[in-house]
Amino acid sequence: MDKFMENPWFIRIISMLLAVLLFVTANDYFGSKKSGTTPNDMENANTETITNVPVEVYYDSENLVVSGIPQTVDVKIEGQKRFVEAAKRQRDFTVYIDLSDEEIGKQRVPILYKDISEKLKVTIEPSYVDISLQEKVTKEFGVEAEFNRSILAEGFEAERPEVEPKTVKITGPKDAIERISYVKATIDASGLISDTIKQNAKVTVLDRELNKLDVLVEPESVLVTIPVTNPRKNVPIKINTTGTPPDDINIKTVSTVTPEVMIFGRTEILQSVDELEVTVDVSDIHEDTEIEVPIKYPLGVNKITPDKIKVKILAEKKLEEKTLKDIKIENKGLSSDLEMELLSPANGTVSLKVTGEKNKLEKAEDSEFHVLLNLEGLKAGEHEVDLVVDGPKDVQWELSTKKVKIRLTEKENV
Known part of the structure; x- marks a missing residue:
């Protein structure tokens, strides 16, 4: 044993082991000081979720259209508390999708991130999305004005709407442009309408099943003018008498200086009215008399001018x-x-x-x-x-x- 320990190689091996041990011990000590990793730091580990982080998309926006990209995602970060809080407070990182090298069509792509500390573990929800990358197409379409006719006041009707500008440019994926069936500008009016409507209306693009299409419209709104009128017509007055005059009275004539009046209402109503009747009671007439008689409104007529007429009754003794x-x-x-x-x-x-x-x-x-x-x-x-x-x-x-x-x-x- 003594001879073995006195062997130079034994001493060399022991010295090397001691040097390695000393190096490792010193490196761990100073390394821990540099990184700040202590038992307390491990206890301060934290997890936070940053919500509504906007998603950037890199692609050829001049010639292509992409759909299926979420506007925002949630980003979960894990790590030491001070790094987590800094990232949450500053929000100086970027979440993006890179479609620079992707081909036209439907595909699943990852959501990536950058400019965030490597000391943090990052999870994006969702981490993948299904997108459609298509050729961008721009086409001109005529705009059709639309409104609910039930908002018209009784007796009023609307003439053909006018739209300015009459056409809009619609940009979107080629398949969406090909599916366009209706381009409408809908008037949103409250209450009963009795006068011309003039209103800016947002343009809506729909397919054959009336599903709204995700496309870009230029301009987004148009000026819609809907002339609202109250059609009118002159009609004669027919005077009827009711009641029996006194025994000694003879009614010679019953007449009016207003032989016709003007009635207002929808066209189909006016077409059905050929005359208006008023009834005069002569049971208490003893001499020449002039009375004012109201005109009864037919169903659907909203105005009569005048709505009362003077009736002259000529009477004489029998x-x-x-x-x-x-x-x-x-x-x-x-x-x-x-x-x-x-x-x-x-x-x-x-x-x-x-x-x-x-x-x-x-x-x-x-x-x-x-x-x-x-x-x-x-x-x-x-x-x-x-x-x-x-x-x-x-x-x-x-x-x-x-x-x-x-x-x-x-x-x-x-």
């Missing part, structure tokens, strides 16, 4: 009649040198048919009527002369004979 017979014909103006012979009527009397209100007619007596034959200026010979009646002013009469035949002769000298 007349009765009686005949006065054998009223003697009187003459006047006969020259003193002439004599008159009544040829017709031979009996020298006539009858009078007298017409008037009942109470006045009852007062009319025969003695109040004088049937006169005016002979003034007549010379000898046969004549046909008109009869004249002098009687009460509040009744009317008619002669049974209006003319008589007479013969005038000169008197003989005695």
